[in-house]
Amino acid sequence: MLTKVNSVANYGLKAVDVDVEVNVAERGFPGFGIVGLSSKSAEEAKERIKTALINSDVEFPTAKITVNLAPADLPKDGSGYDLPIAVGILASIGEINLPKEKSYFYGELSLDGSLRHTKGIFLLAVLAKEQGVKSIFVPRLCANEACVIEGIKVFPVDNLRSLIRHLKGDKPIEPLAFINTDDVLGDIHPDFDFSEVLGQEMAKRALEIAAAGGHNIFLMGPPGSGKTMLSRAIPGILPDLTERESLEVTKIFSITGNIPAGGSLVRHRPFRSPHHTTSMVGLIGGGSIPHPGEVSMAHRGVLFLDEFPEFGRNSLEALRQPLEDGNVTISRSAGSISFPAQFMLVAAANPCPCGFLGDLKKECKCNVHQILNYQKKLSGPIMDRIDLHLNVPAVDVNKLMLDSNKSQGETSATVKIRVRKAREIQRSRFDKISGVHCNADMKNSHLKDFAKLSTEANLFLKQAVNKFSLSARTYFRLIKVARTIADLAEAEVISDKHVAEALQYRVRSE
Amino acid sequence: MHEWKKWPIKQQDKLFYRGEWNEELFKKTLVVVGSRRMTRYGREMVAKFMPDFVANEFTIISGFMYGVDTEAHRQCIEMGGKTIAVLGSGLNYLTTIDNDGLYTKILESGGLVISEYEPEFKATVWTFPQRNKIVARLATEGILVVEAGLKSGSLITARLGKEMNKAVYALPGPINSISSEGCNWLIKTGAAKIVTEIGDIIGGVVKQDKLFEIDLTNEENIIYQLLKAEPMTVDEIAKTMDRTVVDISSLITTMSMKNLVNEEMGKVYLAA
Numbered sequence: 001m002l003t004k005v006n007s008v009a010n011y012g013l014k015a016v017d018v019d020v021e022v023n024v025a026e027r028g029f030p031g032f033g034i035v036g037l038s039s040k041s042a043e044e045a046k047e048r049i050k051t052a053l054i055n056s057d058v059e060f061p062t063a064k065i066t067v068n069l070a071p072a073d074l075p076k077d078g079s080g081y082d083l084p085i086a087v088g089i090l091a092s093i094g095e096i097n098l099p100k101e102k103s104y105f106y107g108e109l110s111l112d113g114s115l116r117h118t119k120g121i122f123l124l125a126v127l128a129k130e131q132g133v134k135s136i137f138v139p140r141l142c143a144n145e146a147c148v149i150e151g152i153k154v155f156p157v158d159n160l161r162s163l164i165r166h167l168k169g170d171k172p173i174e175p176l177a178f179i180n181t182d183d184v185l186g187d188i189h190p191d192f193d194f195s196e197v198l199g200q201e202m203a204k205r206a207l208e209i210a211a212a213g214g215h216n217i218f219l220m221g222p223p224g225s226g227k228t229m230l231s232r233a234i235p236g237i238l239p240d241l242t243e244r245e246s247l248e249v250t251k252i253f254s255i256t257g258n259i260p261a262g263g264s265l266v267r268h269r270p271f272r273s274p275h276h277t278t279s280m281v282g283l284i285g286g287g288s289i290p291h292p293g294e295v296s297m298a299h300r301g302v303l304f305l306d307e308f309p310e311f312g313r314n315s316l317e318a319l320r321q322p323l324e325d326g327n328v329t330i331s332r333s334a335g336s337i338s339f340p341a342q343f344m345l346v347a348a349a350n351p352c353p354c355g356f357l358g359d360l361k362k363e364c365k366c367n368v369h370q371i372l373n374y375q376k377k378l379s380g381p382i383m384d385r386i387d388l389h390l391n392v393p394a395v396d397v398n399k400l401m402l403d404s405n406k407s408q409g410e411t412s413a414t415v416k417i418r419v420r421k422a423r424e425i426q427r428s429r430f431d432k433i434s435g436v437h438c439n440a441d442m443k444n445s446h447l448k449d450f451a452k453l454s455t456e457a458n459l460f461l462k463q464a465v466n467k468f469s470l471s472a473r474t475y476f477r478l479i480k481v482a483r484t485i486a487d488l489a490e491a492e493v494i495s496d497k498h499v500a501e502a503l504q505y506r507v508r509s510e
Numbered sequence: 511m512h513e514w515k516k517w518p519i520k521q522q523d524k525l526f527y528r529g530e531w532n533e534e535l536f537k538k539t540l541v542v543v544g545s546r547r548m549t550r551y552g553r554e555m556v557a558k559f560m561p562d563f564v565a566n567e568f569t570i571i572s573g574f575m576y577g578v579d580t581e582a583h584r585q586c587i588e589m590g591g592k593t594i595a596v597l598g599s600g601l602n603y604l605t606t607i608d609n610d611g612l613y614t615k616i617l618e619s620g621g622l623v624i625s626e627y628e629p630e631f632k633a634t635v636w637t638f639p640q641r642n643k644i645v646a647r648l649a650t651e652g653i654l655v656v657e658a659g660l661k662s663g664s665l666i667t668a669r670l671g672k673e674m675n676k677a678v679y680a681l682p683g684p685i686n687s688i689s690s691e692g693c694n695w696l697i698k699t700g701a702a703k704i705v706t707e708i709g710d711i712i713g714g715v716v717k718q719d720k721l722f723e724i725d726l727t728n729e730e731n732i733i734y735q736l737l738k739a740e741p742m743t744v745d746e747i748a749k750t751m752d753r754t755v756v757d758i759s760s761l762i763t764t765m766s767m768k769n770l771v772n773e774e775m776g777k778v779y780l781a782a
Contacts, residue, residue: 201755202744202776221776351775358775363688364547368576391776393743460767467767500760504744508773 003091006104007084008127009069009076010120012290012337013251015127020081020105021068022088028064034085036069039077039289048079048109049086056113056160061093077289079108080118083137086160087167096167099135104128107139107157114159115139117261122254125149135175137163144264145254147179148247181243184265190236191268194412197229199395201409204230206390206505208415211237212422213484214438216323216345216385218308221392223355227348228273230392231304234346235269236412238302239420245300248340252292252299270301272343276310283311284318290330290337295322298343308347309377316382319345323385347386349378359394387440387477388505422487439484444476451483453494460496464503478502514613519601519629525644526601526629529622535592540568540711541649541671543664544578544656549689550774552657555681556581559654562708564591571596571648573641573663574609574623578656583612583621593621594648598641600631639666646670652677652711655702658692665692668702678702679711730765733758734780737771741779 002023008015032046053060067085069076084105090096106124108116121138125146128136138146140156147154153175157163165171194204203219207230210217219227241249249266253259259266274283274294285293295303305311322328322341329338351357352371357364366374423438429450430436436443442450453461465475479494482502486494517528540563544552556578563570563586570586572579574595586593595616599605601623604613616623626644627637646653646667653671655678658664668678680702683690696702705711726734733747742750748758762778765771771778 199745201748202759205755205759358550361686368546391773393745393776463767464763497760500763501756503763504759 001092001094003088003098005084005088005091005098006102006133007081007106008104008120008124009074010078010123010255011074011335013123013255013292013339015120015123016074017127017131018074018076019068019070020084020088021070022085022092023064023066023068024061024089024092025064025066030062030064032065032067034067034069036067036072037075038069038081039075041079042069042076042081045079045082045085045109048082048111049089051111052082052109052113052160053086053089055111056164058090058095058160058164061089065089075289078119079116080106080120082109083107083115083139083157087137087163090164090167096164097169099167101135102131102133104133104136104138106136109160112159113161115141115157117141117257119257120255121145122148122250122259125152125154126251128152141261142259142263143176144179144262145250145259147176148181148184148250148265150178179264181246181265184246184267190233190412191271192229192232192236192412194233194237194415195409197226197233198409200226200230200392202504203390203392204410204415206388207234208237208419209481209484209488209505210234210344210346210388211415212419212488213387213426213480214344214440215387215481215484216440217347217388217390218383218386219346219348219390219392220351221348222350222357222359222394225392225394227392228304228306231273231302231306231346231348232271233412234302234344235271237415237419238269238344239416239423241267241269241300249300252296252339256292256297258297268301270298271304272298272301273304273306276305276307278311278315280312280315280318283315284322284330285328285339286330286332288332290332290339292339293328295319295328295341295343296339299340301343302346303343304346304348306348308349309374313377316380320381320385323382345386347382383507384473387481389507390505391508418488421490422484425487425490439480439487442480442483447476447479447483451479451494452492453479453482453499454496456496457482457494457499461499464499468503468506470506474506478506481505512610514610514617514623515602517617525624525626527622527624528601529617530620531622532620535569535594535622536648536650538566538568538650539571539594539648540651541571541645541653541667542578542582542656543572543645543653543658543667544582545658545662545664545689545692546575546577546579547659547689548577548581548657549687550779551683551687552578552689553581555656556585559708560585560591561589562712564589566708566712567591568651569594569621571645573598573638573645573667574612575605575663576609578664580609580612582656583616587615587619587621590619592619595621595623596641596645596648597623597625597627597633598638599625599633600627600629601625602629603632605633638663642667643670646674646676649676652679654705654711655680655693655696657681657683657689658696659688660691660695662692665696668696672701679705681705726770729761730770733761733765734770737778737780741777743777747778 005020007018007020009018091098108118121142122145129149135153137155143156155173166173246265272294283294326342328341352366354365356362426438482494482498485498570593572582583593655664671678680693680696697704748755
């Protein structure tokens with residue numbers, strides 16, 4: 001008998017309708033075959049389904065079972081087809097009745113018949129809403145992902161037995177209640193608070209400016225100066241995720257399986273710190289069935305690249321497009337897919353390969369050529385896209401001890417209020433300009449209108465250009481940073497003081 | 511590149527050389543040597559003393575290595591002085607690629623590049639100490655060690671100089687700086703005379719510190735006085751003055767535009 005079960009396939013950041021057709025034929029040699037461009041993991045479903053059914057006290061039919069995943073030309077990956085195929089077999093042998101209304105089934109089976117955490121449930125719910133599908137059956141572990149979508153019934157499935165009872169009408173599964181996004185998004189505590197970082201006031205100020213204007217930032221300093229700790233604190237001073245942003249991030253997290261069991265919407269701005277050996281595909285995204293990379297996982301959050309010069313040249317070059325466009329387009333024979341990638345880049349590096357160049361207490365063990373080679377890697381097109389450059393000196397432990405009983409330093413919440421304010425000013429300023437959301441997005445042509453310098457500031461900047469022999473590019477970047485500093489001070493016109501502070505964060509070439 | 515090859519190699523007293531041999535060059539010479547791994551302090555000190563050396567018509571002799579050697583040659587030429595580079599290899603073999611331009615500049619400025627080895631001879635571990643012997647022998651006014659570690663070639667030069675009864679001078683450095691350990695040791699053991707000003711080498715009247723004539727605002731003056739004691743980070747200045755880093759940052763920029771301070775690796779220094 002032929003049964004048709006509805007399920008989905010994920011392609012990029014979109015789910016598409018898939019019909020799972022299961023035919024159990026009494027005639028013919030017994031067997032179990034899946035067709036329809038299924039990948040290895042989908043192919044292996046056969047063994048899982050067979051064992052899971054047997055362990056759920058279902059007599060597995062000795063018959064010719066044919067499964068077709070349609071449309072047959074779309075590649076299907078992942079283990080989520082276990083559940084729809086199992087349901088199809090159960091319906092075909094008359095064990096259960098399929099729900100009358102169109103329902104999606106999706107989830108990976110364990111050999112004991114229980115359902116495992118499965119990727120992409122959130123996308124499935126989004127598609128269900130679009131297609132007017134009223135109910136979905138998904139593993140309980142990730143059912144919360146779907147609950148933030150209003151108007152669909154989410155049936156959390158623990159195992160095959162409870163699903164069989166539900167579909168037979170013996171003991172119905174209670175659908176989960178809708179989760180209001182506002183409830184999830186309010187009240188967020190940062191993982192790392194600014195006040196936990198002792199000292200480094202200047203670095204904190206630089207991060208505040210970066211967060212306020214959406215600028216990318218580069219930190220250089222010896223090991224142990226707190227570069228990583230400072231970077232981790234950035235998500236905490238960025239404005240909270242808006243509902244729209246949170247949905248975008250949740251999509252990416254759902255498809256990569258990064259939402260923990262029981263989690264629903266992503267509330268924290270992502271912080272990603274890929275290791276410097278990460279491949280280009282890992283960083284940018286790709287694969288034969290394109291998969292988002294670290295830049296997309298950091299969407300709306302922070303991408304922290306520690307040991308920046310150690311990253312492969314190719315990987316760094318490939319960062320240029322996402323930095324410029326805010327998305328990554330990956331083209332494969334199957335088609336091209338675009339993943340969003342709007343992130344704040346935080347790059348960190350040691351001053352030399354061993355890290356102790358310029359340190360009085362520890363000897364630098366690098367020779368001159370190593371140092372030159374290392375620093376050569378730090379120039380180039382990527383560095384041109386970083387507005388703030390900062391040296392983070394090592395903190396003297398003795399001085400830390402002295403200060404520890406003094407004031408604690410500002411908390412993330414206090415800084416965040418200023419950042420939010422500055423962002424609001426920018427939002428109203430760039431209201432009518434498409435593609436510009438914050439100062440860092442400004443094109444040079446915008447500076448004339450939006451970044452007005454006072455007469456003194458203009459003169460000061462011109463002098464600085466001569467004194468420090470600044471390039472045209474640095475000149476424009478400086479104005480953008482000065483604009484953000486003025487916004488933080490809620491000043492309309494950029495003053496010479498703002499320019500002077502911005503100059504502290506310029507590129508310092510030897 | 512390799513413009514210096516236009517100068518022919520000549521020979522004199524068993525020494526190979528490029529440039530114009532002039533006995534005058536060897537009349538009043540000061541050897542300036544030091545660590546390959548020069549710190550900012552070393553560079554500043556070479557820059558501080560060199561104008562006076564050149565004004566006193568010293569010929570500066572050094573070993574053409576990177577670090578202090580290179581800096582001494584370069585600064586000397588910049589001030590319009592004469593300098594002699596003694597190589598630890600043949601005259602056609604460069605131990606440091608970066609010094610290609612400097613080679614030409616030494617010759618153009620009327621200096622000499624000399625070596626006791628055949629032109630194509632490659633440098634080895636033992637040629638450098640051997641070279642130091644020549645360096646030490648050429649010193650008439652003395653040998654100045656700017657920065658040196660405890661196991662450095664500069665200490666060999668100093669010892670050889672001592673054996674030849676030359677005056678040996680050393681610049682003191684911070685006691686926790688590895689690059690100054692050798693110098694401080696020379697001073698401590700009495701092997702070298704301490705140098706804190708040009709008068710220690712040429713003798714004569716000790717000059718007073720220049721007074722500052724640029725307009726300093728009150729705050730700038732406070733920062734200037736603080737930095738006289740030691741280089742500080744912006745954080746430290748802000749804490750000491752009980753001001754925000756925002757204020758201090760812009761003050762530091764203004765001061766560096768006035769050439770009062772400069773910054774490196776996150777620290778603010780008084781301009782040399």
